[in-house]
Amino acid sequence: MIGIDLIKTDRMKRLIERFGDRGLQKFLSENEILLIKNHRSAAGFWAAKEACSKALGCGIGSECGFHDIILSKTPKGAPVIDLSTRVKEMFSIQSLSVSITHDGDYAIAVVALQKS
Template identity: 35%
Template sequence: MILGTGIDLLKISRVEKVLNKYGNIFIKKILSNDEIKKNKKKLYQANKLAKSFATKEAFVKAVGTGFNKEISFKDISLKSEKNGKPFIDLSERVKSFLKTKTPNGYTTKINVTISDERDYVISNVIISLQKK
């Protein structure tokens, strides 16, 4: 059963413009502390930032709230498994919030798909419910 689905399409040049204008201010607003630590050499790659940004946008759409007092960009970390498969790691605050949206007797599973082609990045997030 699906709790929510979200998708975000982003033109990489938009991220590049903001990155060139604001640099570290933009990075510190969008990336979690964990993402910053693990990607120091790739922080200024617009394509990588665009993937993170689009995935976080897709996640809050799947939750159905958008960014608000419960969820900020820094509460969501985009990571990869050893085989390259992307996944989302959530702060404890967002995990607790997501539990309030999850029916009793169920847990959530978050599936992430990201694709990029020249000028665009697209990310799809599906939050599914699984019986405990």
């Protein structure tokens, strides 16, 4: 399954200006917030989580929340995506891949997942 999401980075800029880290905590863990460099990278993380929920076929909600989708980075800075054990088991997920890119005023993410 594949999911994709697009977000205008200015939307994330306004969220951070208005709420700061409190706004980021709505969709990111403390470890994820430490990886955020600016509003553009925050927008990329938002898009990745939305794309993952679309690949699962459920969207963000009771079956899979923002905090069930876990983002990190490799030592070279490439994004890595994982799921909470509960969601992995519920959807029988075998593997996940993510790609995040930015172009102009937009951040785009694609997530591919394989079910067992």
